[in-house]
Amino acid sequence: MPSDKKKPLGTSRRWFLGQALTAAGTAIVAPKVLDNVNVAEAQQMSSNSLRDGKTERNSPIQGETPVTLTINGQTQTVRIEPRVTLLDVLRERLGLTGTKKGCDHGQCGACTVLVDGDRVYSCLSLAIMQEGRSITTIEGLAKGEQLHPVQAAFIENDGFQCGYCTPGQICASVALLNEVNRGCASAVTADLTRPPQLATLSEAEIKERLSGNLCRCSAYNGIVASVQQAAGQTPPSPAATMLVEEVAG
C-alpha cells in the first residue's frame, strides 16, 4: 500500500482515546505542553541560581518551585514539588509521552532515558536532581525526519510487538552501543581488561547488557537483531532464528 494512503488514518492512539472519552462525556485534561510557570519567578531563578550550568539549592525548598531542565536540547521550566520524578515531569507536565511508565519501580526499563549520555531509569530519578544535566528522551533521538540508526534497526528487525517497552529499549540500546565504544565490560565479559568491541559483541553480551529492559511480548530475538544491526553486524533473519530453534529443539 502506498504510504500516502496511510496518512489520513494517522490519528494517534492518544488522540483517538481523547476523542472517544470526550464523546462519552468525560472531561479530558490534556497534558500541558508547557507548564504555566510564573515567568518572573523563573527569570529570577535563572539569574540568581544558575551559575556555571549548576543550580544552587542551598536553602531547603518546600512545596512547588520552578525547576529548569534541559531536555532534547531545549531548556524548559516546570513548577513542581521536589518529590516529582523525572518520568512524571516528562509525561504529565511536558507532554513527552514517548517515555513510558511500566512498573514505576525500576524493574522494567520502560522509562529509560539518557542523562548526560548515560542510560538511567527516569522513574527513580527526582526531577529536581537533574537540573544542569542534559536529558535525552526517545523524542530527541531522530534528526527531524531522519530516524536514529537504532530506531531504524528496530523497525527493520521487528524489534517489538506492542511497542510499549520500545522507547526504553531503544534508549537503552543507544547507550549500550556508546558503552561498548567506551570499553565498558559486562557480567559475561570473559576478560575484563579486553572488553568486546562492536564487531565482536556477542548475542550473550547484548542480552546481558539489555537485561534492565523487559519486553512482555518477548520480542527479544528482534531486539537483539536490532542491536546487532546498529552495531554494524549482520543480524540473522527472524525466520532463520526460528528455524535454528526448531532444529535445536
Place this chain on the structure above:
Amino acid sequence: MKNFAYVRATSTEDAVQQSQTTQNAQFIAGGTNLVDRLKVFLDRPDRLIDVSRLDLKQIEATKEGGIRIGALATNTAVADHPQIRRDYPLLSRAILSGASQQIRNMATVGGNLLQRTRCPYYYDPVFACNKRQPGSGCPAIPGINRMHAILGASDSCIAVHPSDMCVALAALDAVVEVESTKGRRQIPFNDFHRLPGDAPERDTNLEPGDLITAVILPPVSFAKTGIYLKLRDRASYSFALISVAAAIDLSGESIRDARLALGGVAHKPWRSIEAETFLKGKPATVETFQQAAEIALQGAKPLDHNGFKVNMAKRAIKRALTISAQGGGVA
C-alpha cells in the same frame, strides 16, 4: 510519596551539619533504592539532603598500593575503572552481576552499602515487620521464606542483605570511611553491617548524621584470582539466592591465603573466617574445597522454604574456590 523539603549540600561538612540539626532528614545520592522506598512510604523523611553533587567521586590509588573509592563514584565507574578491573576483578565482577546498567549508572558506592533488604514482607505494609516497625513481628518466619537467611538470623528477622558489591568488599578487607560532626573515622567492613539480633531496624553501625565518604581497599596479593559466582532465579537482573566471593593465593600446589564471603545467606555479607583459616596451608584440591564449604555452612539453620540454599551454597563455594585456584575469570 510523602512530600519533603529538598536541599543541596554544599560540602561534606555542610551535609553532616544539616543532618545533625534537622529532624527526620535523609541523604540522597543515586536514589535507586531510596526513591523506590519513598514511593511505598517505607521512608517518610521531612527533608532530603542531596549529596550527589559533592566532590566525592574520585577513584585513586593509595600510597599503600590499594585504592580509595569516593562514596559518590557510581557502580559503573567502579566496575569499569582500569585499576579495579586489573587488581580487583572480584569487585568489578560482583558489581557487574548486580542490578542493570541503568541502576549501576545511577547508584553510588555509598548508597550500595546502605541498600535495604528486598524481603517482600518488609516492602508490603499489609504485613507486620520488625525492620519496618520494631516489635510488630516477623511474618516471614512462618511464611514464604524461600529467599531468606540461613546464617546469623534471629527470632525477630530473617531478611538478607541484597548487595553483590558488599560481598566482594567483605572478602577484600575493605574499610569504610565515615564523616560526622565529630570528625572522620574508619570502620572495618565486617563491623559496618549488623546481624539482626533484636534490633533488625538497624542495618549498619552508622550513627545518625554519619556520611560515608569513601571505601578503601588495601592491596591484596591474590586479588587477581578473585571471582564472584552468583546463583539466582534468572540469568540477569535478579537478586542472588546464593553468591560467593572467593580468592585463592597459591604457593605451588598449596594454599597460602584464601578469602571467602557469601551473599544471599544472611542479614549482612557473610565472611567465613573459619573456612579461610582452614584453607591456609592445605593442598588446592576439590576435597579441600568441599571441607571448606562444610565449615562455612556449619551453623546453617534453614527455614521451611529455603533448605535448598544450604547445598546450593556448599556447591557454589566448591565451584568458586576451584575456579579461583585455576586463576579466576568468569564464574
